[in-house]
Amino acid sequence: MACYFAAGILILITKATAIEDAAFWNKVARLELDAGLDMRQNLLRAHNVVLFVGDGMGPNTITASRIYKAQLRTTGRNNPQEAPESSFLRFEKFPHVALLKTYNVDKQVPDSAGTATALFCGVKTNFKTVGVDANVKLGDCESSLDPAFHVHSILKWAQDAGKRTGFVTNTRVTHATPAALYAHCAHRSWECESKMPKGAENCKDIARQLIEDEPGISINVIMGGGRQCLTSNITSTAYDPIDTWACQRKDGRDLINEWEMRRKSQADSYRVVSTSKGLAEIDFTRTDYLLGVFANGFLKYDHEIDPEVTPTLAQMSAAAIEILQKGENGFVLVIEGGLIDQAHHRGTARRALDETVALDKAVEESLKKLHLPDTLVIVTADHTHSLSINGYPDRGSDILGIAQRSKADGLNFTTLTYASGTDIKYFPFNETHVTRTDPSKEDLTDFKYQHQATFLHDEANHGGGEVTVYAIAKTRKTVALAPATNQRREWFSLIGQIETAAPL
Numbered sequence: 001m002a003c004y005f006a007a008g009i010l011i012l013i014t015k016a017t018a019i020e021d022a023a024f025w026n027k028v029a030r031l032e033l034d035a036g037l038d039m040r041q042n043l044l045r046a047h048n049v050v051l052f053v054g055d056g057m058g059p060n061t062i063t064a065s066r067i068y069k070a071q072l073r074t075t076g077r078n079n080p081q082e083a084p085e086s087s088f089l090r091f092e093k094f095p096h097v098a099l100l101k102t103y104n105v106d107k108q109v110p111d112s113a114g115t116a117t118a119l120f121c122g123v124k125t126n127f128k129t130v131g132v133d134a135n136v137k138l139g140d141c142e143s144s145l146d147p148a149f150h151v152h153s154i155l156k157w158a159q160d161a162g163k164r165t166g167f168v169t170n171t172r173v174t175h176a177t178p179a180a181l182y183a184h185c186a187h188r189s190w191e192c193e194s195k196m197p198k199g200a201e202n203c204k205d206i207a208r209q210l211i212e213d214e215p216g217i218s219i220n221v222i223m224g225g226g227r228q229c230l231t232s233n234i235t236s237t238a239y240d241p242i243d244t245w246a247c248q249r250k251d252g253r254d255l256i257n258e259w260e261m262r263r264k265s266q267a268d269s270y271r272v273v274s275t276s277k278g279l280a281e282i283d284f285t286r287t288d289y290l291l292g293v294f295a296n297g298f299l300k301y302d303h304e305i306d307p308e309v310t311p312t313l314a315q316m317s318a319a320a321i322e323i324l325q326k327g328e329n330g331f332v333l334v335i336e337g338g339l340i341d342q343a344h345h346r347g348t349a350r351r352a353l354d355e356t357v358a359l360d361k362a363v364e365e366s367l368k369k370l371h372l373p374d375t376l377v378i379v380t381a382d383h384t385h386s387l388s389i390n391g392y393p394d395r396g397s398d399i400l401g402i403a404q405r406s407k408a409d410g411l412n413f414t415t416l417t418y419a420s421g422t423d424i425k426y427f428p429f430n431e432t433h434v435t436r437t438d439p440s441k442e443d444l445t446d447f448k449y450q451h452q453a454t455f456l457h458d459e460a461n462h463g464g465g466e467v468t469v470y471a472i473a474k475t476r477k478t479v480a481l482a483p484a485t486n487q488r489r490e491w492f493s494l495i496g497q498i499e500t501a502a503p504l
Contacts, residue, residue, distance in 0.1 A: 120334070170298065
């Protein structure tokens with residue numbers, strides 16, 4: 001039996017054949033109590049902050065991904081050598097945890113723009129608005145221009161304190177979550193000018209704000225997808241198609257080139273890259289600014305990546321740290337695993353779990369490069385999803401597999417299901433009854449397999465529950481001192497207490 005103290009509890013890795021009797025659990029309880037009593041409050045101030053955001057990575061996603069990761073490590077996924085339920089993700093070993101409420105000002109169940117604004121700026125706001133407070137209603141361009149309604153992110157605070165800043169995402173660099181780091185916009189869909197309605201001519205699209213305005217101008221590292229929002233007249237390939245869910249720039253401008261021209265005019269040491277090969281060739285000792293745009297839309301799912309073309313989230317994170325940690329005044333870096341959310345929206349649970357494991361790998365690789373005594377590392381999510389884990393499957397069962405047979409219709413159902421989605425798997429049986437697909441007759445390990453949803457919708461919707469914060473650091477306050485379930489403001493203020501002059 002191996003023991004790990006994590007997040008105020010003891011994590012035990014046990015052989016699947018271990019007898020978990022009263023003596024076993026009494027020993028667990030004693031070890032947990034001893035480890036908890038040994039914890040000491042850290043009172044030092046953090047020099048750097050790295051914030052990982054798993055988009056849509058709610059508690060059920062973390063649980064399922066933990067099991068999935070453990071089952072991937074075994075030769076037989078249905079006959080694990082260790083009980084996967086007792087395993088852990090790397091960030092679950094962090095010593096401090098808290099919960100965050102996720103609602104928007106005007107919605108019980110939030111979107112990513114509103115939650116990102118709360119997460120990065122400390123202010124809850126309206127559904128689908130970015131970097132503004134609740135005075136700005138969705139789509140109201142004119143009110144979004146009022147500086148009094150603008151809220152500023154941790155990147156702005158860090159820059160004001162002389163720190164280097166950066167963000168990494170495997171979505172578009174203009175997508176809802178990263179946009180809240182630098183933009184003030186009445187609608188998250190206004191990523192480029194072609195999606196902006198009549199009457200919004202006075203407002204800048206999100207891509208222009210990144211390239212033309214502060215704090216975007218001063219961000220040292222920007223990596224992700226979204227070329228079609230930054231550059232007009234782009235080409236597409238089968239591997240890198242146009243993202244039909246997003247806008248496509250049509251005003252003739254090339255904002256990537258404009259970013260490069262600015263860096264040249266200021267005699268900055270910089271690089272612009274578009275492939276993993278280009279990223280690997282960078283001399284980090286001679287690079288202070290990096291713009292990496294690796295796809296027209298989102299980057300590929302981790303299991304689909306061509307390593308010669310697309311960097312992984314872990315590779316981008318490591319590169320960002322190499323550049324940012326050179327600064328004497330410290331840095332703030334935000335890393336988003338955004339494809340967890342995209343996979344959930346499609347109902348493809350295996351992809352969502354696989355992307356969570358990819359985020360966990362980025363955490364693990366980043367920790368190897370960081371000097372932890374000076375760095376606050378946080379892993380959290382912006383919202384949950386409607387994924388459920390149900391059906392009383394046996395211990396050690398395949399998390400992607402069958403839970404049991406329904407007592408109502410006699411058909412099998414899977415452990416993982418969604419509340420809403422595009423595949424309810426019901427079809428007419430006769431004039432008065434319907435039946436559903438038996439999942440035991442389908443390939444449940446297929447990355448594209450869509451798990452059954454309760455009701456039909458255009459996509460699987462977000463959940464409205466709390467998300468977990470995991471943290472490890474030496475800093476002036478510890479996350480353990482925050483309220484057990486808070487409104488984001490208290491937690492955001494914790495980050496503000498790094499070496500900055502930002503008000504609390």
